[in-house]
Amino acid sequence: MKIRVGVFFGGKSVEHEVSVISGLQAYNAFDKEKYDLVPIYITKDNELYTGELIADIANYRNIPELLKKSIRVFLMGEKNGVKLIRYPEKKFGSSEVAQIDVALPVVHGANVEDGSLQGFLRHYNIPFAGCDVMASAVTMDKYVMKTVLKDNDIPVLDCVTLYGKEYEGGEQAAYDKVERKIPYPVIVKPVNLGSSVGIKVAKDREELREALEYAFTFGPKVLVERAIMNLREINCAVLGDYEKAEPSECEEPISSDEILSYEDKYVAGGKGGSEGMRTAKRELPANLTPEKREEIRELAVRTFQTLGCNGVSRIDFMIDRDTDQVYVNEINPIPGSLAFYLWEALGKPYKELLDDMIKLALKREREEQSMLTSFDSNILQNANLSGAKGVKK
Amino acid sequence: MIFFGIWLATYLVGVVWYILYLMHMFQQNSYKPREYGEWMRVHTNVGRLLGKCLYALISLPLAVIGNRGCLIAACVMNGMTILVNKPHKAKKPLVYTPRVKRMLVTTGILYLLAAALAVAPGLWMRTGAGVLLTSQGLLPQPEHPLLRNAGLILLVMFILQPFLILLANAVNHPIEKRIDQYYINDAARILREMPDLKIIGVTGSYGKTSVKYYLSALLSTQYNVLHTPGNYNTTLGVVRTIRENMKPFHEIFICEMGAREVGDIKEICDLVHPDYGIITSIGPQHLQSFHTIENVVATKFELADSVPPSGKVFLNYDNTYIRNAGTDKNIVSYGITAKDVDFCAYDISVSPRGSSFKMKDESGKEYEFHTKLVGSHNVQNIAGAIAVAHTLGIPMEKLLYPVKQLESVPHRLQLVKQGDRILLDDAYNSNKNGFEAALDTLAMFKELRILLTPGMVELGEKQYDENKEVGVYAADKCDYAVLVGKEQTKPIQDGLLEAGFPENRMIPVDDLQEAFRMVNAIPGEKQKVILIENDLPDNYA
Numbered sequence: 001m002k003i004r005v006g007v008f009f010g011g012k013s014v015e016h017e018v019s020v021i022s023g024l025q026a027y028n029a030f031d032k033e034k035y036d037l038v039p040i041y042i043t044k045d046n047e048l049y050t051g052e053l054i055a056d057i058a059n060y061r062n063i064p065e066l067l068k069k070s071i072r073v074f075l076m077g078e079k080n081g082v083k084l085i086r087y088p089e090k091k092f093g094s095s096e097v098a099q100i101d102v103a104l105p106v107v108h109g110a111n112v113e114d115g116s117l118q119g120f121l122r123h124y125n126i127p128f129a130g131c132d133v134m135a136s137a138v139t140m141d142k143y144v145m146k147t148v149l150k151d152n153d154i155p156v157l158d159c160v161t162l163y164g165k166e167y168e169g170g171e172q173a174a175y176d177k178v179e180r181k182i183p184y185p186v187i188v189k190p191v192n193l194g195s196s197v198g199i200k201v202a203k204d205r206e207e208l209r210e211a212l213e214y215a216f217t218f219g220p221k222v223l224v225e226r227a228i229m230n231l232r233e234i235n236c237a238v239l240g241d242y243e244k245a246e247p248s249e250c251e252e253p254i255s256s257d258e259i260l261s262y263e264d265k266y267v268a269g270g271k272g273g274s275e276g277m278r279t280a281k282r283e284l285p286a287n288l289t290p291e292k293r294e295e296i297r298e299l300a301v302r303t304f305q306t307l308g309c310n311g312v313s314r315i316d317f318m319i320d321r322d323t324d325q326v327y328v329n330e331i332n333p334i335p336g337s338l339a340f341y342l343w344e345a346l347g348k349p350y351k352e353l354l355d356d357m358i359k360l361a362l363k364r365e366r367e368e369q370s371m372l373t374s375f376d377s378n379i380l381q382n383a384n385l386s387g388a389k390g391v392k393k
Numbered sequence: 394m395i396f397f398g399i400w401l402a403t404y405l406v407g408v409v410w411y412i413l414y415l416m417h418m419f420q421q422n423s424y425k426p427r428e429y430g431e432w433m434r435v436h437t438n439v440g441r442l443l444g445k446c447l448y449a450l451i452s453l454p455l456a457v458i459g460n461r462g463c464l465i466a467a468c469v470m471n472g473m474t475i476l477v478n479k480p481h482k483a484k485k486p487l488v489y490t491p492r493v494k495r496m497l498v499t500t501g502i503l504y505l506l507a508a509a510l511a512v513a514p515g516l517w518m519r520t521g522a523g524v525l526l527t528s529q530g531l532l533p534q535p536e537h538p539l540l541r542n543a544g545l546i547l548l549v550m551f552i553l554q555p556f557l558i559l560l561a562n563a564v565n566h567p568i569e570k571r572i573d574q575y576y577i578n579d580a581a582r583i584l585r586e587m588p589d590l591k592i593i594g595v596t597g598s599y600g601k602t603s604v605k606y607y608l609s610a611l612l613s614t615q616y617n618v619l620h621t622p623g624n625y626n627t628t629l630g631v632v633r634t635i636r637e638n639m640k641p642f643h644e645i646f647i648c649e650m651g652a653r654e655v656g657d658i659k660e661i662c663d664l665v666h667p668d669y670g671i672i673t674s675i676g677p678q679h680l681q682s683f684h685t686i687e688n689v690v691a692t693k694f695e696l697a698d699s700v701p702p703s704g705k706v707f708l709n710y711d712n713t714y715i716r717n718a719g720t721d722k723n724i725v726s727y728g729i730t731a732k733d734v735d736f737c738a739y740d741i742s743v744s745p746r747g748s749s750f751k752m753k754d755e756s757g758k759e760y761e762f763h764t765k766l767v768g769s770h771n772v773q774n775i776a777g778a779i780a781v782a783h784t785l786g787i788p789m790e791k792l793l794y795p796v797k798q799l800e801s802v803p804h805r806l807q808l809v810k811q812g813d814r815i816l817l818d819d820a821y822n823s824n825k826n827g828f829e830a831a832l833d834t835l836a837m838f839k840e841l842r843i844l845l846t847p848g849m850v851e852l853g854e855k856q857y858d859e860n861k862e863v864g865v866y867a868a869d870k871c872d873y874a875v876l877v878g879k880e881q882t883k884p885i886q887d888g889l890l891e892a893g894f895p896e897n898r899m900i901p902v903d904d905l906q907e908a909f910r911m912v913n914a915i916p917g918e919k920q921k922v923i924l925i926e927n928d929l930p931d932n933y934a
Contacts, residue, residue: 001586002641362642367613
């Protein structure tokens with residue numbers, strides 16, 4: 001019997017298209033001898049679709065057509081497994097389309113990568129690979145991530161957070177707040193978006209105003225930190241869990257502009273650029289001294305475990321060339337293309353990476369099974385709605 | 394006519410309830426005709442059955458006579474039948490499984506056939522009884538002869554109902570066999586598709602469910618484990634587990650194997666082909682169906698016989714029966730009192746709040762284990778689980794944490810705090826070894842110690858002696874003894890008194906409700922701790 005994996009991709013996020021690419025890459029890379037795969041596409045309206053056509057990237061040129069020819073499903077978690085049920089259900093015969101044992105979420109962006117999808121899967125009792133709800137939520141919010149790392153002596157840049165509502169009408173106070181704490185040049189980022197969306201550098205107050213206005217169009221909360229002008233960016237992925245984790249090779253993304261832009265990352269392959277992170281311009285392995293490389297890799301593992309991650313996550317570092325200081329910039333709980341190329345560089349093939357992720361998912365599941373999460377006692381036996389809860393007369 | 398209608402209606406209610414009661418008892422006896430037959434022969438049950446059909450017996454001649462006055466009286470009799478057959482709240486009620494439903498359908502068909510027989514014109518007269526009775530003038534000519542005839546036959550069915558259950562069972566037997574075989578074949582297919590799955594059989598007269606749960610928890614530190622849930626320790630229970638719960642990623646399957654007759658364990662082993670086996674204990678359990686202890690030994694060792702030469706058999710050498718039985722398979726032994734075993738738990742300390750003990754691995758390195766579980770027999774069970782888990786590759790230091798986390802199995806010396814009193818719930822199927830260990834645990838408490846038990850059952854010839862010995866043992870370990878079943882607990886009462894237990898602290902009661910009332914009524918300021926020992930399914934109530 002092969003293990004049945006449901007690969008989830010898509011979702012109601014700005015990185016929807018990227019996720020389709022990542023998801024189908026993973027789908028194709030699994031060891032078909034060991035696994036049976038079910039592709040599950042999440043539309044921008046949070047509808048689930050599956051079917052033979054869903055697994056072919058070519059069909060995504062015309063999504064409405066694709067959906068017409070595919071099967072809309074919903075999940076039903078039963079005692080003996082998780083089923084995908086056709087929607088609307090058939091009048092006669094079984095509406096069961098497929099059954100899965102484990103889920104692999106390959107989704108990017110807010111509303112999916114931040115714990116939303118993970119919580120959804122938990123609700124249906126589906127074991128899944130990758131970060132759990134808490135780790136997903138913490139890592140997706142750049143500000144919260146910084147506070148946790150700071151508390152654990154992991155180097156991050158100081159920052160100031162601002163809410164859109166406090167900014168409106170309070171612009172001058174906002175600029176003062178920033179300038180008090182952070183020297184120019186500064187960089188402004190929405191706290192919960194990845195892939196370089198909404199980011200601008202500001203060298204003075206006027207540019208700060210522009211950057212803030214721009215960032216606030218993407219979300220209600222932004223953070224401002226010092227912009228490292230003489231910057232090197234190094235990425236490193238980590239595979240594992242709280243107990244044991246190993247780092248990947250380091251890469252240095254090469255950008256055409258001051259910061260690696262969305263186009264750089266995903267469209268750089270030319271010809272429509274449907275090949276994901278693999279073809280973004282990069283130097284792999286990054287040109288680092290062995291000591292620096294180890295410093296970064298160790299820091300990556302510490303960051304990963306401090307934040308409680310699981311599966312594969314990619315940590316993006318910044319090196320200030322002027323001081324040679326390494327900072328953690330951000331962490332992607334579900335990295336584009338699952339960062340498989342960073343592991344291939346060390347000799348680990350993609351299908352082995354996926355195998356490890358599934359094993360970790362099953363390990364987490366059985367560790368949770370051995371915890372009692374609900375108790376036999378029934379306080380409802382004597383319940384009444386008046387007074388303090390659970391107090392018997 | 395109307396009165397006949399009323400008679401028929403009251404009869405139907407009565408007979409349906411009677412059928413359901415008998416079906417319930419058949420289910421309690423595991424659908425086994427022999428055990429059901431033995432249950433019927435127990436004199437309390439004969440009395441009970443007669444009581445249920447007494448009023449029907451009176452109703453019969455009245456209905457046969459058939460005139461209005463008698464019919465009215467017969468209806469009243471039916472009313473009484475309904476009253477005595479009214480279902481009472483049972484601890485383990487009848488479960489309407491598909492099999493039960495099939496039997497009820499067959500029973501219904503039998504009744505329809507019988508009624509048709511009566512109503513078919515001429516058939517009745519052909520049966521000699523009708524001719525005889527009318528010709529002799531014993532039967533007055535009834536107003537509605539066909540209805541009268543039907544009534545007669547239905548009443549006869551009522552009285553024969555206990556046997557009609559067996560008839561329905563026999564009629565359904567070939568269908569049931571085919572259905573069962575389909576499920577068994579399906580389970581076998583699933584197992585064939587998982588060639589790397591390691592299968593561990595767990596059996597023993599007692600302790601097997603506990604060992605199964607502990608072993609599953611320990612193995613889960615490193616493997617994906619499936620175990621048979623709850624009491625699913627029959628062939629069909631195992632089949633159901635495999636068909637409903639087995640997943641492709643499972644690496645180990647722990648299969649609890651229960652037995653009431655010789656060959657039961659072999660049947661399960663022929664299906665699952667275990668790679669390893671553990672035998673936790675052998676004792677005089679289910680002697681009513683096994684008849685001799687030698688049969689018990691042979692049956693448990695059917696598991697050892699099924700393990701391949703490359704596998705291992707884990708044996709509890711504290712148990713003399715196990716130690717003396719022979720097997721040519723690779724043996725790994727464990728125990729707490731026996732010293733020459735592969736896995737020995739020593740320096741054991743038990744308290745009302747938990748236990749601790751030490752064990753060495755094969756290199757001689759010592760490890761100290763702590764657990765929340767109470768009772769020295771649980772230390773023995775854990776030792777067995779550790780023996781298996783370690784032999785299957787889990788380092789001893791990795792077992793320290795899961796042993797600490799082990800939760801007590803429901804109703805197996807489970808410590809439950811209930812408001813201001815403490816319950817030691819050992820309600821599931823008592824045996825002497827466990828009973829004594831439970832009493833040892835009760836003795837250690839500083840609170841007011843109350844024993845609540847109906848004694849041990851199914852011990853065949855040894856019923857009196859074993860219960861009496863337990864009574865003697867209990868005398869200095871509890872402050873009050875509430876005994877459920879005045880007749881049944883006589884041996885325990887004798888034992889208690891013989892050992893000097895004060896008679897005014899011995900409280901025999903009729904049923905469980907009364908027992909709890911008595912427990913609540915025991916005077917004193919001290920907090921109470923109550924040991925509930927052994928369950929009482931309805932066929933003994």
